[in-house]
Amino acid sequence: MENNKAEVIIVGAGPAGVSAAMTLAKAGKNVLLIDRADKAGDKNMFGGAIYAHQTEEIFPDFIQNAPIERNIVNQKIFMLNDKNSVQFEYYNPENKDTTFTVYRSKWDRWAVEQAINAGAYFAPKTLVKELLIQDGRVVGVQTGLEKFYADIVIIADGVNSLLAKQLDFRKEIKDYDVTLNVKEVIRLPQNIIEQRFNLRGDEGTACKILGGPLKGMFALGFLYTNADTISIGYGVGLDELKKNKIKPYELLDNLKSHPSMERLISGGEVIEYSAHMIPEGGYNSMPKLFGNGVLIAGDAAMFVNNIHMEGTNLAMLSGKLAAETAIEALNNSDFSQKTLSLYEKKLKESIVLKDLHLHKNTIKVLSKNIKTITAEYPELAAEFFDIITNADGIPKYIKYRKFFKKILFSGVILKSIPLALFILEKCIKK
Amino acid sequence: MNINEKLATLKYNKDSESHLKVNDETCAQCNNKYCTYICPADVYEWNKDKREMIIRYENCLECGACKIACDKKNIQWRYPESEYGVKFKNG
Numbered sequence: 001m002e003n004n005k006a007e008v009i010i011v012g013a014g015p016a017g018v019s020a021a022m023t024l025a026k027a028g029k030n031v032l033l034i035d036r037a038d039k040a041g042d043k044n045m046f047g048g049a050i051y052a053h054q055t056e057e058i059f060p061d062f063i064q065n066a067p068i069e070r071n072i073v074n075q076k077i078f079m080l081n082d083k084n085s086v087q088f089e090y091y092n093p094e095n096k097d098t099t100f101t102v103y104r105s106k107w108d109r110w111a112v113e114q115a116i117n118a119g120a121y122f123a124p125k126t127l128v129k130e131l132l133i134q135d136g137r138v139v140g141v142q143t144g145l146e147k148f149y150a151d152i153v154i155i156a157d158g159v160n161s162l163l164a165k166q167l168d169f170r171k172e173i174k175d176y177d178v179t180l181n182v183k184e185v186i187r188l189p190q191n192i193i194e195q196r197f198n199l200r201g202d203e204g205t206a207c208k209i210l211g212g213p214l215k216g217m218f219a220l221g222f223l224y225t226n227a228d229t230i231s232i233g234y235g236v237g238l239d240e241l242k243k244n245k246i247k248p249y250e251l252l253d254n255l256k257s258h259p260s261m262e263r264l265i266s267g268g269e270v271i272e273y274s275a276h277m278i279p280e281g282g283y284n285s286m287p288k289l290f291g292n293g294v295l296i297a298g299d300a301a302m303f304v305n306n307i308h309m310e311g312t313n314l315a316m317l318s319g320k321l322a323a324e325t326a327i328e329a330l331n332n333s334d335f336s337q338k339t340l341s342l343y344e345k346k347l348k349e350s351i352v353l354k355d356l357h358l359h360k361n362t363i364k365v366l367s368k369n370i371k372t373i374t375a376e377y378p379e380l381a382a383e384f385f386d387i388i389t390n391a392d393g394i395p396k397y398i399k400y401r402k403f404f405k406k407i408l409f410s411g412v413i414l415k416s417i418p419l420a421l422f423i424l425e426k427c428i429k430k
Numbered sequence: 431m432n433i434n435e436k437l438a439t440l441k442y443n444k445d446s447e448s449h450l451k452v453n454d455e456t457c458a459q460c461n462n463k464y465c466t467y468i469c470p471a472d473v474y475e476w477n478k479d480k481r482e483m484i485i486r487y488e489n490c491l492e493c494g495a496c497k498i499a500c501d502k503k504n505i506q507w508r509y510p511e512s513e514y515g516v517k518f519k520n521g
Contacts, residue, residue, distance in 0.1 A: 036512050043492060045521040104521030127512040144512060160494035162508070173498050180495045182470050184436070185520045229520075241468045242499055248470045249433050272520045273436035275470035275491045277498075 006032040006121070008326050009141055009150035011128045011163060013040045015312050016298025017156035018111040019058045019319030020326075025118035027327050032148060033112070033120050034141070036127040041108030045183065045274040046312060047222050047231060049101050049206050054313035058320060059114060063097060067106040069226035070204025072099035074197065078221070078260060079378035080212025085260035086381040091198070101204050101224045101231070103185075131155075131163055137292035137335070138167070151335050152326045154295045156319060159277045161287075161300035169296065170287030175238040177281030179219075179306070182248045183233030184256070186268035190228050196264050197225055208309075209234065209261070211378040213254035217244065218367050219374075221255055222309075223264070230265055232256060235278055235306075237367070248275065278311060279304045283360035289347070290340040295322040305355050307362055314352050321346040358426060365422050372415045380412065433472045437489050445514040448487035450496070451506040457483045464499045491516055 008024055010017045013035035024031040037043040049072055055062055062068075073095045077088040116122050132140040132147060140149035155163045159178065164170045188196075197205045209221025219236035234255055241248060255261060279285065279302040286302050289295065297303070298315035305314060325343040329335050347353040366373065383406065387399045407413060450473065457463070458481050465474040465483075471491045475484040492515055497507035509515070 036509055038513060038517065041521055042517045043515070045518050105519055108521075125512045127509055160497070172503075175498050178495075178498060180468065180470065180493065238468065238495055238499055242462075242464045245464075245467045247433075247467060247472070249436060249472075253431070270431060270436065270439060272439045272518065274440070274518050274521065275493045275495075277493050277495055 004146060005149045006030050007150060007330055008032070008152045008154060008323075009034065009148055010154045010156055011141060012156035012158055012298070012300070013037075013112050013122065013124075014044055014108065014156060014158060014298060014315065015111070016300070016315035016319035016322075017154070018108070018115050019316040020154050020156065020297060020323040021115040021120040022058050022111075022118055023320045023323035024326060025115055025120040027323075028119070029327060029330060031120045032123060032150070033115060034123045034126045034128055034143070034148075036125070038125055039105075039109055040112040040122075040124065041103075041105040044104040044108055045276045046104055047183070047224055047233070047309070048104075048312065049099050049224060049309075050107070051310070051313045052098050052100070054316045058316055059111065063100075066110050067102065069101040069103065070199075071096055071202050072101060072204045072206050074199065074203065074205035076205055076207040078207060078209040079381050080209065080215070080258055080260060081378050081382050082212065083259060084382050085212070085258070086378060086385065087260070099206065101206070101226050103226065128157070128163065130166055131294070138294040150293075152293055152295065152329060152340075154297055154319070154322050154326065155300050156296075156298045156315075157300050159279050159299040161296070164287050164296055164300050167288075167291060167294065169289075169291065173279070173285070174281070175242060177279065177285040177302070178238050178277045179235035179280050180238050180241055180248055180275065181233060181235040181278055182252050182273070182275045183231055184252065184270050185226075185272040185274075186230045186232065186265050187228060187271050188230060188265070188268040192267070193225050193228070193230065199225065202227070209255070211374040212258045213251060215375040215378070216371050217374070218370050220306075223261075229271065230268065232261070232265060237280070238277070249273070278306070280306050280363055282306075282363060283353075283356040286356070290325075290337060290343045292337045292340075293335045295325060295340060295343050297322045303352055303356065305359060307359055308355070310355070317350060318347065318352050321350060321352070358429065362422075362426075365419070369415060369419050372412060372419070376410060376412050376415075380407065437471060441517040441519065442488055443514045443517070444488040445510055448485055449508050449510045449515070450485050450487045450490065452483050452485065452504050454482040456502050456504040460502055460504070462501065464501065465496045465505065468495055468499045470495070
């Protein structure tokens with residue numbers, strides 16, 4: 001790199017940043033990718049799983065070459081009550097090669113290597129303190145020691161994005177627009193994981209966990225199987241955590257010790273504890289996405305669709321679209337806001353804004369109905385099983401009536417109607 | 431497994447100066463002290479006698495929750511300097 005000047009500087013080497021770097025490097029553009037960690041991935045964490053569809057757009061041969069853990073062909077939903085649980089399991093071997101669990105330490109490192117091989121420059125151990133702005137245009141970045149200049153800066157510095165804030169492209173995030181997520185990685189022998197989750201070979205499962213210790217709160221637990229570890233954790237609205245005045249690691253311990261969870265991780269060794277925030281405000285909390293000489297991608301732009309556990313793939317896609325916009329701008333030597341508005345146009349034509357727009361009120365609706373979803377449904381599901389499976393000598397009409405009365409008097413039907421209508425609206429609306 | 435055992439699974443490089451700062455007088459006025467609950471690493475602890483916030487910045491997981499949770503906007507938050515702070519071996 002000459003004179004500390006690149007065509008594009010990307011701040012943050014997470015999924016959004018590295019995808020932008022790959023796209024730009026492959027197009028022959030001079031790109032500098034910067035990250036504050038010693039090695040890419042050191043300071044990143046997620047659940048989690050990546051989806052092949054978007055990942056292949058950036059890394060076409062990743063299935064053969066990337067450090068992936070398990071091939072997710074099994075999805076589970078746990079509905080927990082205090083002592084019991086009802087579980088739904090969907091096993092489809094045809095879903096092979098669509099979803100994979102990975103560790104961010106390994107994945108991010110591998111991804112950055114691909115970007116370097118494609119021609120990108122990578123500067124780790126570099127904390128960007130602020131953007132350099134001249135005449136209303138972003139012209140580069142200031143690190144601890146140096147200034148680096150570029151025609152375009154892509155901000156991909158994650159959920160806390162201090163750079164988006166510096167530009168006043170977004171206000172301080174509200175506590176109801178983020179979830180705090182805590183996770184433990186627990187080591188277990190591969191054959192034990194396979195037995196407990198009914199998997200063969202490199203098959204894996206991705207699980208969502210509702211209720212139990214998390215009931216009544218806007219919170220969702222998760223469990224992913226890696227080759228020889230389990231990742232278990234949950235996310236909870238930061239406003240909920242404040243309201244309940246509970247320590248996040250205590251809530252995690254409560255989840256782990258639920259009878260249905262405990263047996264899945266029993267005998268395992270906790271090898272890592274971590275935490276991270278995930279944006280959840282969606283469409284309504286999005287910052288301004290572009291300006292003179294600048295674009296924002298990934299979590300920094302609040303591009304997360306929590307309902308579908310999509311954040312990493314949206315980050316990759318938005319990084320690619322930001323890069324494509326930058327390529328267009330570079331080819332025309334025009335880095336103005338007007339030219340860079342192409343970014344938003346591309347996002348609107350992609351699932352990034354299409355899905356976020358569709359779900360812009362979903363969090364609000366789910367929050368209002370959270371008790372129904374996390375406490376009443378699991379209870380009714382368990383009771384349903386008790387009624388149809390318990391041969392306890394009680395005449396069936398008595399049991400059916402009791403169940404029916406319970407549904408009627410709990411008001412769950414009434415409460416479910418707006419929820420059902422809301423879902424229906426999502427099926428009809430574009 | 432208590433919080434210290436959980437944090438012991440991580441690698442940290444402690445800087446000589448804290449990357450997290452508060453104004454203790456403002457903390458003294460705060461009735462909620464949400465930071466002392468919501469921090470996943472137990473960084474914040476209110477010392478009633480000395481009327482000051484103990485900040486165990488060396489344990490920080492750099493999630494950013496405290497900055498947003500503090501209703502008094504009293505936390506000066508930044509990332510640790512490069513080469514310092516937490517490292518996730520797995521993520």
